[in-house]
Every structure is written in C-alpha cells, then in structure tokens.
Amino acid sequence: MITLAGSHRRATCERAGRTHFTLSTMLRHLVFAAILKEASCVQPEAPPPKAAPLRELPWAQLNFLHTTDVHGWWGGHLQEASYSADWGDYVSFAKHLRDKADADGSDLLVIDTGDRVEGNAIYDSSKPRGKFTYEIAKEQHIDLISSGNHELYKADTAEGELLHTVPDFAGNYLASNLDIYNPKTGKLQPLAPRFKKFTTKNQGIRILAFGFIFDFTGNANNTVVQRVADTVKEEWFTEAITDRDIDLVIVFGHVDIRSDEYALLFKTLRTVYWDTPIQFFGGHSHIRDYKLFDAKSVALESGRYMETLGFMSIDGLSTGGSEKQAPAPQKSKITFSRRYIDNNLYSMHHHSGKDEKSFPTKHGLDASKAIGDARKSLDLSHKYGCAPHDYWVNRRPYPHNESIFTLLEEQLLPQSIASSPHLQSGSKALVITNTGGIRFDIFKGAFTKDTKFLVSPFTSALRYIPAVPYKAASQVIKLLNNEGPIVLEMMAQNAFMQPPEVHAARFRPHILQSHTHIPTKYHYDQSPLTAHDAELFPGYTTHDDVGTDGDDTIHTEIKFYNVPNCIQSTVGFKLDDEHEPETVDLVYNEFIQKWVLLALEYAGRRYADGDTRSWEGGKSFTDIMTDWVGEHWGGEC
CATH class of the missing domain: 3.90.780.10 (5'-Nucleotidase, C-terminal domain)
Structure with missing residues (x-):
C-alpha cells in the first residue's frame, strides 16, 4: 500500500527543502513553519522534509534496521531535506519499532556494517579524532556491528575501535576475518569475537551470525585482514557451521553484496545449510541495493552518509520458542522484503505511527543534544x-x-x-x-x-x-x-x-545510466498518489534484483554519471x-x-x-x- 504520510501537524522538526515551490507548496510549508515554532527541533540548521507519497514498511516475523557507511554524519544532512534527521531521531525510531515488535510478538534487530568514521567534521575536526563519535554512536542499541575499511586506514583509528567501539558494543561486535595487535600486549588477537549464536527476544529465533570485511589491503600495519577465502578454511569457521540447531544464518559486514567475497560465503554456507535461510547485509559501495542469492537467501545494502535507513523483513522462519511463544517449524515458503527509508522525520513519523509529540524519546533527544553540542564546540558553522x-x-x-x-x-x-x-x-x-x-x-x-x-x-x-x-x-x-x-x-x-x-557500477552498470524510472504501476493493490496530491521531487529511484519498489519515498529520478x-x-x-x-x-x-x-x-x-x-x-x-x-x-x- 502507498500512502501520503501523515498530516501537516506531524512535523516535529520538519524544515523547508532545497526545491522550487509552487504557490500551494509554499503555503503548505508556511503552515509547517508555524507549527515548528512550537516544536523542539533537534538540529535546527537542517531543512524540513517535504510531504511525499510513501510505501509502507513490510513488517513481518523478523525485522531489521540497517545502517552502513555513516562516515560520521551523525547530525544528518543540514542542506538536504530528504535526509535531515539525525542519529538521535534514529535512536527514537528504533525504540518505537522495538516496542512494536514487543507488542505484536515479532522481533527487531539493528545492524551496522562499518565505516562510521572519516567523512564529517564531527569526527575529522575533533582532537583527538573520535572524541565525540564514540559517545554518539553508542547511544543506539545495535545488535550486530562490524568494522569498515575506514576504521583501519590509520593505526590510532583501529586502536579506537579496539578500546572504545568493541567494548561499547560488547557481545555484538564481530570480526570474523580481522585481527589487531593489542597496544598493551603487542600480541595479535581478533579485534572482536569471530561469530555469535543467539536467540531473538520474542520468538526465540536461533541465529548464527558472522561479521566480515572485504579483502582489504590498505589497512595500517597494526591490523591484519585475512582473505575471506582463507577464513572459511579456518578450524573455528568449519566447526561453527556444524551447528544444525539454527533457524537463520546472518552474514553482515563491510562487503559489497555483489562481491566475490559474499559469493564465496554463500556457496560455502549453502553446502552445509542446504535449506536454512541465509540473510546478508553489506556495505562499502555507498548505494542502495538488494540481491537474490536463491529462494532462501538475499542481501541488503543500505546506502551511505545517513541518507538511508535500510529495512528488511523475513517471514516463515522456524523458531526455538520463548516463554510466551511455542516453537514453530519453517514454513514452506520464506518471504523476504526490503525497504530503503529516506532518513527524515516525515518518513520516521509515518513508519513508527507517531506524531510530533509522541515521536521524540528522551534518549533520542539526549543524543541529538550531544550532536548539537559537539557541532557548537567544534564551530562547524564557521x-x-x-x-x-x-x-x-x-x-x-x-x-x-x-x-x-x-x-x-x-x-x-x-x-x-x-x-x-x-x-x-x-x-x-x-x-x-x-x-x-x-x-x-x-x-x-x-x-x-x-x-x-x-x-x-x-x-x-x-x-x-x-x-x-x-x-x-x-x-x-x-x-x-x-x-x-x-x-x-x-x-x-x-x-x-x-x-x-x-566504482560500484562495475557490478551494476545501470546505475550510471538513465534506465531507472518511476514505474506507472506498482506492486501494490492501491495506486500511488499522483503529483496532484503531493509533488514528486528528485531522489533515489533504486533498481535492484526484485524491481523498482524498494524506496519508501517515491521520487523523480536523479541521473548519475x-x-x-x-x-x-x-x-x-x-x-x-x-x-x-x-x-x-x-x-x-x-x-x-x-x-x-x-x-x-x-x-x-x-x-x-x-x-x-x-x-x-x-x-x-x-x-x-x-x-x-x-x-x-x-x-x-
């Protein structure tokens, strides 16, 4: 179903976008502005998102939120309306979706696949670098997290991962093919645990998870990246995948989902788990993408720079059961669904079912304040x-x-x-x-x-x-x-x-051509609202392995060269x-x-x-x- 999200009163910090307006559009935004004066804005420099037709989230049995390649954009985009929400808003959004899962008995997992550093003044202009980043990042509850290549270019950044991010997400940070020389002992050790087996809160879905980085060769000499082809031959890996008491395998990491590394991991895992669903999450390419490996295995990649909140859901999994739910067998058909959410409050309010009063959480507001305080202390508006x-x-x-x-x-x-x-x-x-x-x-x-x-x-x-x-x-x-x-x-x-x-176009030549477009028919029962109801404006129009209906916000196409x-x-x-x-x-x-x-x-x-x-x-x-x-x-x- 496609809807026009919310009412005009739903904008907590909805600020005017970088587009050309008709008179009617200008009047709508004047209404927004009047409301906003009474609202508590998070990053007040940012423009408000515009009203746009939205596709619903395909909520299911097991749901995921995914970020990757944030590169320090904790404050969101202060000059682009479509991506103007900040990390604190994301903290609030994730909380509301967790509450939804608890209420209906489903489950939600939050995942980040690396490159949280280098690319924004909050990180790059701080002394020491990372002074604010580590504290801001840990405000989000992340269930599975890994390193990217930008955490490894410089020795002090890699040490920052070991000394800050790994303990901040203890038990959730995985490093299946990444080692570091401990600065205290001088000995080589895994940056974090190699894998993890856990069960979800509400249904007891039994998950085996691995966290990888691609075959990176530009890392500082205090880290060692093992080739994926060598890692799958390691005794710990071959032993880990002997566990048959598994409902789902998750492979996440800083790896292009169409890479040779993930192709090898899929092939290796599928030879053992011939009927078990395998879910991949990737990164590094800075694009939105979704790949089908087979009927029971897919991969999601969720953009860059806090432009995209990736949403993924799976239905039909077997479960181990919990105190409130009995175990369940796998269904004959596994259903995978994806959505690329534009990172703004207009989308977040709608998808969470909240409004300007009920959406902000104290935790989220505190995180937003910390981001604002960091920006002020670094004089980023100079x-x-x-x-x-x-x-x-x-x-x-x-x-x-x-x-x-x-x-x-x-x-x-x-x-x-x-x-x-x-x-x-x-x-x-x-x-x-x-x-x-x-x-x-x-x-x-x-x-x-x-x-x-x-x-x-x-x-x-x-x-x-x-x-x-x-x-x-x-x-x-x-x-x-x-x-x-x-x-x-x-x-x-x-x-x-x-x-x-x-560079990602080497696997996807269509992204640098004008082949994608807004389709005239959608894979929904209800037709989309037309420009008469809400003006379409430029944005992501993603074409992936299952079509062109993955973006939550319907946009006109932007051409990339x-x-x-x-x-x-x-x-x-x-x-x-x-x-x-x-x-x-x-x-x-x-x-x-x-x-x-x-x-x-x-x-x-x-x-x-x-x-x-x-x-x-x-x-x-x-x-x-x-x-x-x-x-x-x-x-x-």
Whole structure:
C-alpha cells in the first residue's frame, strides 16, 4: 500500500527543502513553519522534509534496521531535506519499532556494517579524532556491528575501535576475518569475537551470525585482514557451521553484496545449510541495493552518509520458542522484503505511527543534544566563503561547469599550485589527484568548516617529483585512467581511486545510466498518489534484483554519471601549447603515490619513494581547498 504520510501537524522538526515551490507548496510549508515554532527541533540548521507519497514498511516475523557507511554524519544532512534527521531521531525510531515488535510478538534487530568514521567534521575536526563519535554512536542499541575499511586506514583509528567501539558494543561486535595487535600486549588477537549464536527476544529465533570485511589491503600495519577465502578454511569457521540447531544464518559486514567475497560465503554456507535461510547485509559501495542469492537467501545494502535507513523483513522462519511463544517449524515458503527509508522525520513519523509529540524519546533527544553540542564546540558553522552554485560529484557529467572535478581541474588546483613560491621561479607542473578523495557535493551558499570535511575529510597531503621528463609525466594520467596493467593491479588489491558509488557500477552498470524510472504501476493493490496530491521531487529511484519498489519515498529520478579515476591540471603551460616543456614537477595526492610511481615505471622512468618530496611542508589537500575558497569565494552569501 502507498500512502501520503501523515498530516501537516506531524512535523516535529520538519524544515523547508532545497526545491522550487509552487504557490500551494509554499503555503503548505508556511503552515509547517508555524507549527515548528512550537516544536523542539533537534538540529535546527537542517531543512524540513517535504510531504511525499510513501510505501509502507513490510513488517513481518523478523525485522531489521540497517545502517552502513555513516562516515560520521551523525547530525544528518543540514542542506538536504530528504535526509535531515539525525542519529538521535534514529535512536527514537528504533525504540518505537522495538516496542512494536514487543507488542505484536515479532522481533527487531539493528545492524551496522562499518565505516562510521572519516567523512564529517564531527569526527575529522575533533582532537583527538573520535572524541565525540564514540559517545554518539553508542547511544543506539545495535545488535550486530562490524568494522569498515575506514576504521583501519590509520593505526590510532583501529586502536579506537579496539578500546572504545568493541567494548561499547560488547557481545555484538564481530570480526570474523580481522585481527589487531593489542597496544598493551603487542600480541595479535581478533579485534572482536569471530561469530555469535543467539536467540531473538520474542520468538526465540536461533541465529548464527558472522561479521566480515572485504579483502582489504590498505589497512595500517597494526591490523591484519585475512582473505575471506582463507577464513572459511579456518578450524573455528568449519566447526561453527556444524551447528544444525539454527533457524537463520546472518552474514553482515563491510562487503559489497555483489562481491566475490559474499559469493564465496554463500556457496560455502549453502553446502552445509542446504535449506536454512541465509540473510546478508553489506556495505562499502555507498548505494542502495538488494540481491537474490536463491529462494532462501538475499542481501541488503543500505546506502551511505545517513541518507538511508535500510529495512528488511523475513517471514516463515522456524523458531526455538520463548516463554510466551511455542516453537514453530519453517514454513514452506520464506518471504523476504526490503525497504530503503529516506532518513527524515516525515518518513520516521509515518513508519513508527507517531506524531510530533509522541515521536521524540528522551534518549533520542539526549543524543541529538550531544550532536548539537559537539557541532557548537567544534564551530562547524564557521564560514570560509560562499559557493556561487552547486558542484556535484556525479550528478553532472565530467567535464561540466557544475562538476566538482571540473572546478578542481580548471580553477582550484592550478590556481593553488601556481601561487606556490616553488613555481613562481618559472617551473611548470602537472597536478594529479584521484576523484575518490572528494566525498561529497558542494551546495550553493555558505562553505563552512562543516562543508570542508564533508567534501574532503582526509589528511592526505600533496607530494611531488621534481623535473620529471614531460614525455613520461604526461603518460601517467592515461595509465591511471585507462584499462590496463595498473587498473588490473588495483582490482587485484581491492584498491580503487573513484568514489565508492561510481566504482560500484562495475557490478551494476545501470546505475550510471538513465534506465531507472518511476514505474506507472506498482506492486501494490492501491495506486500511488499522483503529483496532484503531493509533488514528486528528485531522489533515489533504486533498481535492484526484485524491481523498482524498494524506496519508501517515491521520487523523480536523479541521473548519475561516471567519472575517471583521476583528474589532471597543468600549471605554467597548456596541453595544446605549440612547444611542450622538457620537464615538469609532477605533483599528486600522496594517497595515490604507489600508483603514480608504477605508472612512471611503465612510462620508462623508475622512481622510488625516496625520490618524492613533500609539497608546501605537507599541507593537506583539504587545507589547500579551504584556503582557495577563502581567497576566491569570499563575501556574504
């Protein structure tokens, strides 16, 4: 069933969206605003969600809420109405769904599959990093939780997982193929337990759970990621799957659901549990997706950046029984259902059956206050400049005057590098950076400290190799971007330079084309409300293995475009100059140094790490970008 969620009085902190309004829409939002003055807002800077037609949650016997790749967006999206709810709202939402499960005798499990860090100023600008993140994250009751790759890039971040997140979620944090050197003992140990067998609260559903990370190779040297293919041969794993007293196997983790790792895990488990349902939860790709393995096994992936709350349900499972319910056999048909919830209060109120008065819980409000206090203490609203218009990561083709990569290539990088004292002596340079280092769009208006870390959260600095023969240096960008030996080597190492959601298209080519659309007929008995009832506006229109009806909110389509691995700027000359330079300084983001050196070797010039130099004393790209914004986008918005 599809409904128009709620009434206009349902908006606790519903704030105006970034869209063009008709007069009637404007009047509706004036009504919203009048109500909101009497409401207790959580993150008051954020815009309110808009009324939209919603699909119901397919509530069933066993239900799940799933987050992944939060990347520190605890405060939600302060410039996007569809994703404006914060972590505190999610705490309240999960509480209401747990209460619903307790009331009707079903069960609810909450799952997070990693990459909670790096990508937002609440984490990246705090000192020490994680100062606020650990306290905020643990406010949610999470039943199964794992690490992502971003928890492992730096040794201190990995230690933070061991010392904070693992004990905060003791018994629920699993690490099936991840070890860490304990900083106190120096000994290698599992980051957390390898697996877990437990029963659900209300029905006694017996679950065997594993928590994995993909075959990651870029981790700091205080952690060890074991290949999944090796893990399934371990004695502990083969022994764990001898347990036949199981109603459901859950495999969750920071793994693309269409990856070789999950394909292998499904094959291995299915040979033992030939008739037992197997539920996968994934992450890492920053997209919404749902995969069918077979009639009794599916996988859910739930987006990124607190844009999506994944909902999953299963009906027909056998149970072990509880004090209130007798054991039950497995039904002849297992039914799996999914829903991708837009993370805003409009959706949350409707799906929880609450309104502006009954929705907030004290626990949720406390978590929201902690997020607001963290933002204030970090001065995240500090303004560096004003963006003249929107710049997109992949909502515009590249090149395009609204592509963030065209902005970098044609203005920010050449102007920043040209102002360096080193190049003022007449040297020429090629500047290369990977597109995956840019994590989010820039919206027209204030460019704040918050924006700075949303767009570029990483600490990578620029490095350079002086006086590289131009004929070799000019081949680097081609080798990094074209299909060839370097790209094949990156694939072998699970190392990629593009944004995750672009890289995900290797398994899903349709996501970078305009094949998805809002269908004219839905898989429901009731037709959707039309634009006459509520205006459709751009948002996710997901196409997965079972169709196009997975998103809870019905949107018009947003087109996404491919971008290259890397972009290149010239400084002191142009590519079409009649006379090319003999040598250039080759400047690049240090994150891609390994691949730059390999490309030069393929181009006939061998350089080692010791031949590279720090650019401008190790100044990060993030700070270079921020200085450029202050110089070129100054003034009032």
